[in-house]
Amino acid sequence: MMRKELNIVFLVIFVPAFLSSVWAEKKDTKKEGTPVLQRITENSSVYTSFFSLPYNNPVMKYRMYDYTLNEVSVGGDYRNESLPIVVQMGDGFRYGFVDVNSFINKRKSSMWGKASYRNGIQKNVKWNETSDYLLLYPYVMGDTLGGDFKSERYYFGGGYTAESGRFIWGVDASYSATLGYRQVDPRPRNVTGELDFTLGAALTEVGYYRVGLSVNAFKYKQKNDIKFYNEQGNVTLYHFTGMGMDYYRFRGEKKETYYKGHRFGGSLNLLPETKSGFTVNVSFDNFRFEKIISSLNELPMAKVDEYTWKAEVGYKQKNDNRFWGMKTNVSNNHRKGTENLFGDPANDIYPLIASAQQYSSKQAEYTLSGFYESGASANFGWAVCPNVGFHQVSVRYIYPMRTLDNDRLNSSAMVRIWKQIRRALLRVDGQVRYSASLNSQLQLSDIVDKKTLTPLYCNYRFLSTDYIFLQLALRSDIAINRRCALYVTAYWQRGWYTDKVYTDGISAVIGVAF
Template identity: 30%
Template sequence: MISRFILVFSLIFQTFGVWAQDSIPVNTRTRTYFSPTENFVSQLYDNPAINYYAHTFSISEIQIGWKQQNANKAILPQLGSEVSNFSFNAFSYMPLKANSKVWGSAYFKKGRKEKVEWNEASDYLMVYPYVVADSIGGEMDFEEYYFAGGYAQEHERLTWGIYGNYRALIEYRKIDPRPKNIVSDLRASIGISVKLNRQYLAGIALHAGKYKQTNDLKFFSELGSAVTYNLSGLGMDYVRFRRGATSIYYDGERYGASIEILPRNKTGLSGAFGYEKFSFEKIISDLNDLPLNELKQNEMKAELAYTSFQSVHQWGIRTKASYQKRKGIESLIGSASTNVYEKTGEAEQLSVKRTDITLSGVYGRDKNQRLTWYVSPRAGFNSFEMEYLDPARVMKLEYLSGGMNFFASAGYKKSAFQLTLDGEYRNNSTADLQLTEINKEQIALAGVYAAYDNLSTNNWTTNIELRWNYTLPKNRGIFIKLNWQHDSYKSDLHRETLQAHCGFVF
């Protein structure tokens, strides 16, 4: 299966490269595509009709890679402290005709997560806190597949576009406790844009998706099984479903809309606003499809920028903001009759609010192919608050952050070198954890305490990336990319991440 995936997409993207036949030198296209200015505004391109104006050149890339991440302890126990994986990635963006463009991407990952605790589900940050958990945990093997593609066509005043992606994930463990999780995540968008005048465009897009995850947790040891918990937030769980209800599935959907305005030549004021509603039910399949929890999430995000990328001196300023609110509803379950439970009502018990605001800028010079450089400072505010209503429990965290990114690209004969240096410091300005009605049976609180101890401390991140590109005949190229990242927390937590990739560009 893996070899077939790699072979099929290698052939597809090589075919794309034959179609494209861009006359711009491959090293120039690579330098431009990965420069901070080309990707300075990003939310606009959630509209597939706007994505028609993302790039003025074609580029395709196929790469294989490796990642190794190790920490002395997990930042979030539910995600594990170590990750290693092999990956295959491919993407392409190109004109088909004078007035149409197509783009696509695909990846495959195979690897392992180590020391996962208090979580036996996949996509934890999507379905939290409604997961089945236990105190043992362990490693999780995984395979992940992703496919995406879009098409846009420009007419005299109107441009239309469509886009879709699909992600499939399987995670499992070969020793007790033995989860087997299967994820299916499908998303699609359709959009249009209209030319307001010679410079500006306005667009609107609709987005929808379907999410499904199945979990089947089993024990085969003759010595017995560990206690399992159906968690509901901040250490709470359904007491009556301990040691059972381990075959579950999540049934979810999403829909939303966005509006955009931008200059066609990337010089001027641009803005984007989007709204998305995501909801799912957690259902116990081995208890006659009993709906145990429902989560409803509303998210708004906005991006406003002014850019000037047409002259030798290129600069821009941007602000991004997002607000997410999650509402958790628990089912009220009546007495069992012949092991059949009935939902008799529901109660809203959980509230999660998250706010992220970032102000950033970029300045640099792109005078010739020999040397290009940019500096990109940024500052941000982040807030997270989770509240459980009865019994009253709350976790609140706030951060102020500042960072700087430096990008440089230099060419010499057939070679081109890219260097990226990035650093960020996050200062915890507010940290509060209040828990009431604690009893000795609520051992799942261990995961809450561990996460709070790490997230409530100051931390900093350093990242270095090097990339070497070499031009081959027929305007194609090869590359090698190395990346190192260090994360350090004042809670005596540190994490190292190493990545290496190589591949072809055409």
């Protein structure tokens, strides 16, 4: 029943969104005679996308791209790991998807939209039966058996921003829903929902800059239930609390849980009106969620309080058909986990007697990036983008005391070359990424149950080692006429870790741009 309802919701939103984007594109008069290959080239340039943080504010998307461009595509993603890098997320996946993306640039306004459907399998997931692991860790439910995890995800969202004198206002909203399940024991059935809303305002012509402010609200929920049909016995279910620990009192039979959470945040932005010049952007948000065991009369087992702030400072310049820029990004994240303690139940109600903050995870990242892009001729261009950064991770569990620390030096370089030959546009992106572990330490005390430490040891093995990734992406656009083009993209990735562990990833997409 839930799958049928999600399909109905998706079709109700998807079809009108797609038709309205086509209608709006036809009504648009801004640069309507520009050939589609030129619109694709300029909207996807490194110069346009180099700054990232300001565009979380919808008013900064006003004239973000010079041209209206819509894309409809279908494709597939595949990834395989010889050993799971994060054991709770499995050792690979295969997905098929359909995407619709639209950006419409009008004279006094801009609007955008996205709708997508994804269906596939996450392979060999162990020690985790909860969807959205990276959002909800460490308070997930898991077991030693696991297996392939099937999922369907629906997403739709969009935004609008308009200018009125020196004032710009904008709004962006999205909703996504996921259905995850397995048809053999253990049989999780997870239903998630995410609602995201951002409101922004900006003042233009402050010197040569636009000054913006945004506020954001996010709501999350997940129903996470597990069933067993095997009459000969079941594996033990764990309610994990981090660093190889679990809530021992509720092991085994408590198979029905749900999560509810919300996030509030905001940003301040300074962006050049001409796209060339300095930018300064700062964002902050607070995310909180609670894990509740519904099979224990809605028992609130644990909660998370997380604070994240980010900053981006940069400069970019356009000189004729040559572009260059530099920026630095800083981010800091602190996640605190609190466990609730309960007395003996009375009438199936567990009285809350105390709370203790047991888990803490801190992450900090500092990155310096640059780019140089050349499009000196009408049908040829290239770009290079180097990047270097430092990443720190510090995880603590208070009692029994457990600590994990890791410092990494990350670096990457991307090279892009594109060439237009008559009605065809060819683009090649190549990238190499290298990450070195500078310092890693894992300290454990009072080990009672070695079995629950298995995922911690597996993940730490790859957190503490060096790795290198090679990536290659190809895209070919063939213009049907001045307004429409067919395109094909292909992506390949190969990663190497120590001990001959490797990862492979490929994807292929076919679509139409207009």
